[in-house]
Amino acid sequence: MTTTIPAAGTLPWRVGAAGLQVALVHRPRYDDWSWAKGKLDPGEEFAVAAGRETHExxxxxxxxxxxxxxxxxxxxxxxxxxxxxxVRYWAATVVGGDGRLVNEIDDVVWLEPRAAHERLDYARDRDQLLALVRRHQAGTLDTWPLVLVRHAHAVSRSDWDGDDDTCRPLDKGGQLRAKALAPVLAAYGVRRVVSSLSDRCVQTVAPYVRTSDARLRTKRGLSEEGFEADPTRAVAHLERALAKGRPVAVCSHGPLMPTLVDVLRQHAADAAADDRALLERAGADKLDKGEALVCHVSGTGARARVVAVERHRP
Structure with missing residues (x-):
C-alpha cells in the first residue's frame, strides 16, 4: 500500500543591489541542491511546518x-x-535568525534566478522558482498578510447563563482551536491583532498574543452588537488595516464575514480566478468557526491588491 508523506518548505527571497535572489540549501547526505523543506510533525499544518523546517x-x-x-x-x-x-511551498521573507546551520544542511547560498535554475538538482524544483520569478516581474511577490479570523466554537447561547452575550466564552473545542491557530498566525508573521471586544473573539486570538509580541486592540465595531448598530464601522476597521499595510489579524463573528470578505473582494480584481472564487466561497460560508482566511496583499490603501488567498480551516 502506497503511503503519502506530507511535507512543506519555502523559497526565501530578497532584492538587493544584485537584484532578485533566492536561497538554496545543500544536503550532504544526498549531495544535492534544493529548497529548504521537511516532513510535517503529527497534527502540524503545512504552513507551520514550512516555517519551522526553514528555520531548522x-x-x-x-x-x-x-x-x-x-x-x-x-x-x-x-x-x-x-x-x-x-510538498507545499511558499515564498518567504527573512525576518530574523542567525543563519547557523544545525540540521542536515551544510551550506546555504543566495543566487539570482538564472544561477539558481542551473544549481538545482531536480527539475520539479524549478516550478517554484519560475512561479516566484513571475510574481516578482508582476509586482505581486512583495506582500503582507491580512488574516481574517472567525472566532472559534463558543458555549451555545442556550447553555449560557450570563445576561451579557459579549461575555460568552469559548467551549473546550474552541479553546483547542485557539491554541492551534497561534502557530498559524506566527507562520505569517502577524504583528497586530484587531478583535471584536466579545470574549469569544478575544479568547480565540489570546494564545497567539500571549506567545508573540503582537499588539491586541479590541473594537466594538467588529462585534455583532456594534455591527447591528452601524455596519460601516466594521468596514472602516478593515479599510484602516489595509491602509496601514502591516501584517495583521482581524477577528470577528459569522454575521460580519460576508461584509468583510466583500471588502477584500473589491481589492482582488487582479487576483487569479481561483483566488477570487475562494474569496467568494469564504464569504458565502461566513468562514468556519475558528477559520483563518489569509489574504496576501500587495500595496496599501486604495492601491492595496489581494493577490493570493488561503483558507486554514479547522
Whole structure:
C-alpha cells in the first residue's frame, strides 16, 4: 500500500543591489541542491511546518508570503514499497535568525534566478522558482498578510447563563482551536491583532498574543452588537488595516464575514480566478468557526491588491 508523506518548505527571497535572489540549501547526505523543506510533525499544518523546517535547516526565521506550486513525487520507502511525497511551498521573507546551520544542511547560498535554475538538482524544483520569478516581474511577490479570523466554537447561547452575550466564552473545542491557530498566525508573521471586544473573539486570538509580541486592540465595531448598530464601522476597521499595510489579524463573528470578505473582494480584481472564487466561497460560508482566511496583499490603501488567498480551516 502506497503511503503519502506530507511535507512543506519555502523559497526565501530578497532584492538587493544584485537584484532578485533566492536561497538554496545543500544536503550532504544526498549531495544535492534544493529548497529548504521537511516532513510535517503529527497534527502540524503545512504552513507551520514550512516555517519551522526553514528555520531548522537554514537558521533563518521567515514570514510566509504567497503560496507557490507544490510538488509530488515517488520515493522508495523503508519497506521497499513506493511512497508518494507531497510538498507545499511558499515564498518567504527573512525576518530574523542567525543563519547557523544545525540540521542536515551544510551550506546555504543566495543566487539570482538564472544561477539558481542551473544549481538545482531536480527539475520539479524549478516550478517554484519560475512561479516566484513571475510574481516578482508582476509586482505581486512583495506582500503582507491580512488574516481574517472567525472566532472559534463558543458555549451555545442556550447553555449560557450570563445576561451579557459579549461575555460568552469559548467551549473546550474552541479553546483547542485557539491554541492551534497561534502557530498559524506566527507562520505569517502577524504583528497586530484587531478583535471584536466579545470574549469569544478575544479568547480565540489570546494564545497567539500571549506567545508573540503582537499588539491586541479590541473594537466594538467588529462585534455583532456594534455591527447591528452601524455596519460601516466594521468596514472602516478593515479599510484602516489595509491602509496601514502591516501584517495583521482581524477577528470577528459569522454575521460580519460576508461584509468583510466583500471588502477584500473589491481589492482582488487582479487576483487569479481561483483566488477570487475562494474569496467568494469564504464569504458565502461566513468562514468556519475558528477559520483563518489569509489574504496576501500587495500595496496599501486604495492601491492595496489581494493577490493570493488561503483558507486554514479547522
Amino acid at each position: 535547516e537554514t537558521g533563518l526565521r521567515v514570514r510566509l508570503g504567497v503560496p507557490l506550486p507544490g510538488s509530488r513525487y515517488t520515493l522508495l520507502g523503508k519497506d521497499g514499497r513506493p511512497d508518494v511525497k507531497v
